[in-house]
Amino acid sequence: RVDWRAGANDVIELLQDHRKRDKLSIRAASWAYEEFTIPSITEHLRQVVANAWQSDRGLSHHPSRAVYEPSDFARRYEAHKRGCGWYADKAIETPAAAQWYPHMFEGRDFALYETLMHPYATRMAEDLRPGEIQTGSIPYYASGVEFDSVRHIVRDLDPIWPHERHLEAREWDVCQRVDGATSVTAIAFSLGSVSIPIEVPDITTILWRLFVEGFILFYALSHVADS
Secondary structure (H helix, E strand, C coil), X not given: CCCHHHHHHHHHHHHHCHHHHHHHHHHXXXXXXXXXXXXHHHHHHHHHHHHHHHXXXXXXXXXXXXXXXCCHHHHHXXXXXXXXXXXXXXXXXXXXXXXXXXXXXXXXXXXXXXXXXXXXXXXXXXXXXXXHCCCCCEEEEXXXXXXXXXXXXXXXXXXXXXXXXXXXXXXXXXXXXXXXXXXXXXXXXXXXXXXXXXXHHHXXXXXXXXXXXXXXXXXXXXXXXXX
16 A cells, blocks of 8 residues: 555655755766666667567567567456546546546456555565554554445545445444554553443454555554555
């Protein structure tokens, strides 16, 4: 999952810390000079062409053979994009419809999102076990959420992978107390007077499920997935 709040905090820190901002500016300029000047780009392209030439020299003997054959994953990815409407002609849509942006990953196709984002994640959510959640940790929603109080449904408003989930009575009570400021222990204490008492181990199990499913992240937790 993308931690939008952490990203915003990083931007705020850069705006407030001029020394860090100046340091990063110098590094960025140096990186741009090393990687994106004409000589650098020329060398990169030379290596790409050389590697392609070495690996595909046999193609000249097979003129009917395709230069590129997509994998099963690539075929499924492309089919999913088309099914979500990513190639819709925005030019012929009404102004109101043009604001619509199709969701890329839902349901079983979360596997696509996970596969694409895995190289950029520090850890996977599944690496965290319920018993590793610290009672002093503070759960928070990684993106906005909506609650349907009639059907007890929580909807995640993440712009890339939105989804929803029906909550059981205990899960509903816990989710109502996740506010980005209340610790696991404090949530347990606040639920001590509810009709169905919840112990801390039960709460950590509920929070763990919500974490793995991408609804929440944790503050002050060393085993947090950054995807």
